[in-house]
Amino acid sequence: MSRIVDRPSRRFVVAGAAAGLAAPFLMRHEALGQSGFNWKRFDGTKLDVLLVKNPRSDLLQAHEKEFTALTGIQVSSEQIPEQQQRQKAMIEFTSGRPTFDVCMLALHVQKRLAAKGKWLDDLRPYLADASLTSPDFDYGDFAEGAVGFGRQADGSVDTLPHFIDFWMVYYNKEMFQQKGITYPKTMDEMFSAAQKLNDPSKGIAGFVSRGLKNANIPVWTSWMLGQGMETVSPTGQLQTDTPEAIWAGEMYKKMNREVAPPGTVGFNWNECQTTFMQGRAAMWLDGIGFATPLEDPTKSRIVGKVGYGVTPPGPKGHHSALFGDGLGISRTSTKKQAAWLYMQFMCNKGNQLAMLKAGAGSPGRSSALANPDAQVGSRFSKEYFECLAASGKIARAGLPQIIPVTEFRDVFGVGLTNTLSGADVATELRKATEAFKPVLEKSEQG
Amino acid sequence: MTDKALPATEPTHAGGTHLAPRRYFLFALPALLLMAAVIISPWLFTLVMSVMEFKVGGAINFVGLGNFTKLASDSRFLESVGRTFWFTVLAVVFPIGLGTAAAVVFHRQFPFRGLLRTIFIMPMMATPVAVALVWTMMFHPQLGVLNYLLSLIGLAPFAWVYDPNTVIITLVLVEVWHWTPLVMLIVLGGMAALPTDPYDSATIDGASDWQMFRFITLPLILPYIMVAVVIRTIDALKVFDTIFVITQGGPGTASETLNIFLYLQAFQFYNLGYASAVVMVFFVIIVALSLLLLYMRQRLKWNAA
Numbered sequence: 087m088s089r090i091v092d093r094p095s096r097r098f099v100v101a102g103a104a105a106g107l108a109a110p111f112l113m114r115h116e117a118l119g120q121s122g123f124n125w126k127r128f129d130g131t132k133l134d135v136l137l138v139k140n141p142r143s144d145l146l147q148a149h150e151k152e153f154t155a156l157t158g159i160q161v162s163s164e165q166i167p168e169q170q171q172r173q174k175a176m177i178e179f180t181s182g183r184p185t186f187d188v189c190m191l192a193l194h195v196q197k198r199l200a201a202k203g204k205w206l207d208d209l210r211p212y213l214a215d216a217s218l219t220s221p222d223f224d225y226g227d228f229a230e231g232a233v234g235f236g237r238q239a240d241g242s243v244d245t246l247p248h249f250i251d252f253w254m255v256y257y258n259k260e261m262f263q264q265k266g267i268t269y270p271k272t273m274d275e276m277f278s279a280a281q282k283l284n285d286p287s288k289g290i291a292g293f294v295s296r297g298l299k300n301a302n303i304p305v306w307t308s309w310m311l312g313q314g315m316e317t318v319s320p321t322g323q324l325q326t327d328t329p330e331a332i333w334a335g336e337m338y339k340k341m342n343r344e345v346a347p348p349g350t351v352g353f354n355w356n357e358c359q360t361t362f363m364q365g366r367a368a369m370w371l372d373g374i375g376f377a378t379p380l381e382d383p384t385k386s387r388i389v390g391k392v393g394y395g396v397t398p399p400g401p402k403g404h405h406s407a408l409f410g411d412g413l414g415i416s417r418t419s420t421k422k423q424a425a426w427l428y429m430q431f432m433c434n435k436g437n438q439l440a441m442l443k444a445g446a447g448s449p450g451r452s453s454a455l456a457n458p459d460a461q462v463g464s465r466f467s468k469e470y471f472e473c474l475a476a477s478g479k480i481a482r483a484g485l486p487q488i489i490p491v492t493e494f495r496d497v498f499g500v501g502l503t504n505t506l507s508g509a510d511v512a513t514e515l516r517k518a519t520e521a522f523k524p525v526l527e528k529s530e531q532g
Numbered sequence: 533m534t535d536k537a538l539p540a541t542e543p544t545h546a547g548g549t550h551l552a553p554r555r556y557f558l559f560a561l562p563a564l565l566l567m568a569a570v571i572i573s574p575w576l577f578t579l580v581m582s583v584m585e586f587k588v589g590g591a592i593n594f595v596g597l598g599n600f601t602k603l604a605s606d607s608r609f610l611e612s613v614g615r616t617f618w619f620t621v622l623a624v625v626f627p628i629g630l631g632t633a634a635a636v637v638f639h640r641q642f643p644f645r646g647l648l649r650t651i652f653i654m655p656m657m658a659t660p661v662a663v664a665l666v667w668t669m670m671f672h673p674q675l676g677v678l679n680y681l682l683s684l685i686g687l688a689p690f691a692w693v694y695d696p697n698t699v700i701i702t703l704v705l706v707e708v709w710h711w712t713p714l715v716m717l718i719v720l721g722g723m724a725a726l727p728t729d730p731y732d733s734a735t736i737d738g739a740s741d742w743q744m745f746r747f748i749t750l751p752l753i754l755p756y757i758m759v760a761v762v763i764r765t766i767d768a769l770k771v772f773d774t775i776f777v778i779t780q781g782g783p784g785t786a787s788e789t790l791n792i793f794l795y796l797q798a799f800q801f802y803n804l805g806y807a808s809a810v811v812m813v814f815f816v817i818i819v820a821l822s823l824l825l826l827y828m829r830q831r832l833k834w835n836a837a
Contacts, residue, residue, distance in 0.1 A: 299780075
């Protein structure tokens with residue numbers, strides 16, 4: 087043996103080189119063989135996938151080559167900006183002949199629409215079929231809240247919740263330290279902290295959040311979750327003019343009028359983000375999915391100063407407003423089983439972890455959030471990951487689970503915006519409730 | 533040669549155009565078919581849809597004039613009509629006034645006139661969505677360059693599009709910046725075609741510059757201004773991209789014009805029947821306004837004076 091090491095023969099070197107070249111293929115074959123799952127069943131199939139334009143879809147597209155190498159399935163995917171994608175999905179599904187096999191849906195907007203229109207296939211039979219679902223897929227690894235968020239009222243599961251977004255509070259730690267203030271423990275404390283931090287003479291606001299109609303609804307519902315209440319009851323009754331809703335409306339009004347920068351009435355998330363990122367606001371209530379630019383030195387003036395706080399509890403509840411996207415298989419697709427392989431692969435543990443590490447958003451899988459590898463080399467602090475985990479435990483739907491979500495956001499969004507111009511909260515909410523009630527009733531009838 | 537080519541049995545045009553043979557209509561047929569396919573049939577389809585209750589994904593029911601009566605009592609729709617007219621008036625009057633003034637200036641001879649004219653028409657070349665995005669950044673109340681410029685001259689920050697009371701006038705500002713050059717080009721073209729004799733006579737008579745403008749130039753260029761008014765009115769009535777990108781109709785509904793209202797109904801709420809009724813009303817408004825403006829233009833023609 088020592089002779090071989092000291093003076094290897096030509097035959098030995100050639101054999102060694104051949105073994106070295108063949109090793110990756112042998113190992114790959116062995117890896118596939120370990121699970122005993124046949125990924126090549128649908129070799130040669132071509133899938134069409136409709137995605138929303140965002141960093142997560144970029145990652146899905148980046149994984150396509152690997153998926154094709156594993157399965158032999160070709161993927162043709164397209165990313166379309168959110169609003170247009172929703173319109174395309176709606177129109178194509180309604181036509182009865184969608185041009186895609188897999189579709190990304192915003193669960194907080196399209197969940198009930200998808201159920202009503204019977205857009206997507208129920209995934210339960212696929213999950214139960216061992217010949218179609220890889221043993222290492224582990225559906226139970228998806229967070230309970232995320233799975234529940236995607237589940238329809240009849241118990242069917244028509245999407246895999248590959249992305250979830252929690253509403254939380256970004257805060258400027260430096261500003262808090264300068265004023266000797268600690269992160270608020272309640273929603274009321276949040277207002278008093280914002281009052282102390284608010285300094286218009288220096289162009290600094292105590293708080294910033296969305297004021298623009300439609301976009302402003304999650305701000306109001308976040309406050310309302312502090313009352314332990316959603317805008318629509320489990321039986322489908324509007325709770326938008328209750329004392330709890332009015333309390334949340336008053337909270338929205340005073341936070342956006344008294345301690346916010348001028349002009350928040352027209353602010354969407356991007357204006358809020360810019361304001362906070364430029365060090366012009368001490369706190370920002372929004373989705374954690376918007377964190378990435380805050381830690382980018384080429385865009386942000388507050389890199390390393392950002393605190394990630396869980397939405398504080400309100401008088402009667404402690405929840406984080408939940409939003410999310412799911413992937414589903416078109417019910418009319420002729421390649422459903424291949425589509426299921428695509429979804430399994432794109433939502434596997436490795437790819438969900440990659441999403442988290444890339445800062446592209448919070449994945450639906452618990453293992454990704456719990457994985458210490460996620461923090462290695464991440465631009466985010468430990469606090470970010472803690473906030474994600476803690477928010478996940480208290481997450482609750484941020485928008486009502488009804489069919490006309492967009493009308494809801496529009497009607498109540500306008501009412502809330504009016505309060506920023508001085509209108510009475512109770513009056514506006516009652517007016518909006520009255521206007522929306524027939525729309526909701528009609529949607530449930532037809 | 534032309535005469536020889538005409539069949540002996542065919543009546544000539546000298547005998548009256550009403551005798552044109554029927555087979556000549558064959559030549560117009562392709563154009564008629566195209567018109568029917570791309571203009572008339574969609575219009576008829578919209579008309580049919582406007583009397584239906586049709587929500588994408590739901591049943592289609594005939595409701596007669598139900599959508600129109602609902603529109604008549606829909607305060608948000610009525611407000612959007614009023615807002616559309618107000619926006620249109622401002623977005624026509626200011627560019628017309630400023631564009632005409634610019635044309636008068638650029639009609640004169642002065643150094644670097646060509647270069648300055650080129651610079652002046654540059655906004656017109658920009659894509660409306662790109663223009664709107666840039667203006668959105670400039671309007672930011674805290675970080676926008678406009679409030680920074682105001683601060684340099686000691687003025688308080690302005691809310692621009694972030695205040696329901698100032699949003700329309702601010703959006704008009706964007707329209708003025710974008711489309712005044714178009715008016716200038718139209719009027720300048722008209723001024724280049726003006727005869728010089730009246731000016732020679734007026735100079736001999738001792739008329740001042742203002743008098744020459746008021747009593748010679750303005751009446752002569754009025755037909756051109758009317759062309760600009762027609763174009764600007766139609767453009768301002770149908771403006772969507774600028775408003776949608778900058779405010780999405782907000783704050784609240786403060787800048788929700790008919791087009792934004794229509795977009796919401798059709799493509800956000802998928803109420804296609806109701807949206808079709810809005811289109812029909814909008815169509816009637818556009819046709820009525822266009823006829824009025826074309827009538828006025830006819831009245832202002834030189835030979836009609």
